[in-house]
């Protein structure tokens with residue numbers, strides 16, 4: 001499957017897009033300016049602007065327009081939503097990809113694990129890029145009052161004692177059970193529910209990454225306690241995945257791997273993809289086990305104490321990093 005998991009392809013797309021941008025903006029301006037200068041010179045010399053001159057300039061304009069539309073068409077073709085290279089060809093993403101590639105090449109991973117690892121790097125870098133993009137947009141719109149709300153989160157010691165019957169958009173928590181809005185079965189193509197409630201940031205999701213607050217509190221306590229035991233674990237900064245991102249995963253990932261749009265707990269802010277670190281300070285590479293990656297082993301063994309579960313440990317596409325609250329029920 002083509003997923004643009006290749007440094008040369010990413011670089012090529014980046015510079016190609018850059019060149020097209022230049023062709024479409026700078027060249028037409030330059031041509032018009034040159035014609036303008038020519039006309040002024042003729043006037044200065046008190047020469048007449050004859051038909052021959054006009055025809056010549058019109059020809060130049062015509063070719064410039066043709067050139068512009070060719071570049072425009074090419075640009076449209078490249079920026080099609082199915083072109084993964086275009087989505088990933090961003091400066092920050094390429095930079096991260098490049099540095100991870102170096103790390104992976106220096107490691108003793110098998111070729112297959114390298115490819116799989118780099119694919120995850122690419123997807124995560126894209127997620128972070130999107131998240132930053134969203135954060136910037138939210139920041140622009142957020143008033144000072146709302147900004148203060150983002151910092152104010154629930155008391156962490158209450159992480160297992162939620163007792164709220166207040167409906168918070170799509171997920172509410174009562175007696176430790178996470179109630180989420182059920183979807184019209186099998187009709188995810190027309191799904192239009194209030195997906196990703198933290199987008200923009202809303203009450204109940206006002207923690208740094210936009211997770212459901214109760215889930216965020218469990219996760220924070222879990223990660224803190226891992227740290228106290230000497231294990232480094234981090235949660236994904238994408239607290240709530242947008243519907244569009246889920247559509248993208250569903251379309252681009254191997255069938256069966258990503259949940260259909262509208263069906264992912266990531267879209268409700270009650271799932272997180274964790275990163276487990278080894279003793280060397282680097283994330284444990286693929287092909288890891290609870291023994292070879294002790295921080296992950298600790299997480300898998302202790303999650304239940306925090307009301308958390310890793311539901312995809314035995315799935316056909318094993319995701320040893322994906323964590324959710326243990327009690328969930330649709331309403």
Ligand SMILES: [Zn+2]
Pocket residue numbers: 266271272273319321322323
């Ligand atoms: Zn996940």
